Amino acid sequence: xxxxxxKDLIGIDIGSTSIKLIKLKGAKGxxxxxxxxxxxxxxxxxxxxxxxxTSAVVDxxxxxxxxLQIANLRDVASSVSGNSVIIRKIxxxxxxxxxxxxxxxxxxxxxxxxxxxxxxxxxQILEPDDIDPSKMFVLLVASKKDIVNDYQxxxxxxxxxxxxxxxxxxALQNAFEMNYxxxxxxxxxxxxxxxxxxxxxxxxxxxxxxxxxxxxxGGLYTEEIQKxxxxxxxxxxxxxxxxxxxxxxxxxxxxxxxxxxxSLEIRRSLDFYNSNAIEGRITKVLLSGGGCKSLNLFESVxxxxxxxxxxxxxxxxxxxxxxxxEKEFLDEIAPIMTVAVGLASRRLxxx
Ligand SMILES: Nc1ncnc2c1ncn2[C@@H]1O[C@H](COP(=O)(O)OP(=O)(O)OP(=O)(O)O)[C@@H](O)[C@H]1O
Ligand SMILES: [Mg+2]
Numbered sequence: 139x140x141x142x143x144x145k146d147l148i149g150i151d152i153g154s155t156s157i158k159l160i161k162l163k164g165a166k167g168x169x170x171x172x173x174x175x176x177x178x179x180x181x182x183x184x185x186x187x188x189x190x191x192t193s194a195v196v197d198x199x200x201x202x203x204x205x206l207q208i209a210n211l212r213d214v215a216s217s218v219s220g221n222s223v224i225i226r227k228i229x230x231x232x233x234x235x236x237x238x239x240x241x242x243x244x245x246x247x248x249x250x251x252x253x254x255x256x257x258x259x260x261x262q263i264l265e266p267d268d269i270d271p272s273k274m275f276v277l278l279v280a281s282k283k284d285i286v287n288d289y290q291x292x293x294x295x296x297x298x299x300x301x302x303x304x305x306x307x308x309a310l311q312n313a314f315e316m317n318y319x320x321x322x323x324x325x326x327x328x329x330x331x332x333x334x335x336x337x338x339x340x341x342x343x344x345x346x347x348x349x350x351x352x353x354x355x356g357g358l359y360t361e362e363i364q365k366x367x368x369x370x371x372x373x374x375x376x377x378x379x380x381x382x383x384x385x386x387x388x389x390x391x392x393x394x395x396x397x398x399x400x401s402l403e404i405r406r407s408l409d410f411y412n413s414n415a416i417e418g419r420i421t422k423v424l425l426s427g428g429g430c431k432s433l434n435l436f437e438s439v440x441x442x443x444x445x446x447x448x449x450x451x452x453x454x455x456x457x458x459x460x461x462x463x464e465k466e467f468l469d470e471i472a473p474i475m476t477v478a479v480g481l482a483s484r485r486l487x488x489x
Pocket of ligand 1: 473
């Protein structure tokens with residue numbers, strides 16, 4: 139065959155509170171939502187980004203596929219994040235992608251704090267160096283083999299094939315880019331706020347300029363409410379989800395305190411980028427992840443950063459049949475599905 143059809147993959151984002159599944163049909167620019175699913179995970183299933191209770195994850199995966207009646211589908215794209223991944227922009231002598239493929243292992247050695255034998259190495263050639271054309275910029279991505287192997291075996295146990303391992307921050311970028319027309323001069327800060335992790339990616343013109351994962355997220359609200367009101371974690375989580383501006387002052391105070399903590403942390407990370415922003419300072423912030431739905435967090439981030447803020451809708455540019463998917467449901471889960479949508483847009487053979 140001359141033009142092998144690129145294989146569709148199911149995007150599966152294993153978060154610390156739930157597993158999200160997205161399957162898209164079609165190609166770039168004309169995607170259609172085919173399947174969407176989400177299943178909660180018990181709280182100890184994933185700790186510090188490590189699959190602790192693999193059977194809970196396997197059960198969750200099986201349940202998703204059974205509920206959606208897609209047991210015939212197997213090919214999956216998923217992602218890793220946190221301290222199991224190192225992302226570096228490095229400068230190398232200009233060379234072809236083929237040559238770099240051969241040399242990358244050796245080059246990478248100098249830039250990553252782990253033994254190169256313990257990591258999977260991937261790269262993307264970004265652009266030639268403007269000042270010195272004999273050099274080029276390369277994005278180096280190293281993910282720890284043991285974590286990737288854990289993922290492989292969990293998916294295998296659930297009868298699935300993990301064919302592509304991405305990184306949360308890049309899946310996030312993909313989801314944004316497939317859903318919005320980007321202004322070439324804007325510098326966007328994408329901030330995905332999960333339960334235990336915030337993934338940040340500063341991009342301009344489709345290029346990632348700065349990434350960072352911070353171990354902090356929506357779980358902080360639950361902890362704060364639990365302490366303040368002396369209630370169980372479960373009750374605290376419920377109170378958080380139902381909080382509104384007319385909730386009790388104690389509840390609101392706990393939430394606002396965490397809003398302050400999270401938006402300060404976002405500002406600190408983005409200031410770090412801005413302090414050395416050769417490509418220009420950040421002009422817009424885009425939030426996603428379940429944590430971004432927290433009461434007044436949006437306003438808190440906008441005030442603290444003094445920048446326009448928006449919430450990403452990962453279904454913005456995706457055809458969603460209203461007969462198959464209730465609009466209210468999609469609106470409700472949209473921010474939570476962002477990484478999974480980005481993963482579902484990947485095709486086998488993509489770099
Ligand atoms: N309506 C809401 N209001 C406030 N918080 C919410 C709301 N909906 C979800 N959350 C919070 O969002 C978090 C879950 O978001 P998400 O699914 O993006 O995280 P995750 O992927 O499971 O976690 P992580 O990526 O950090 O491992 C939880 O802390 C949850 O309480
Ligand atoms: Mg997540």
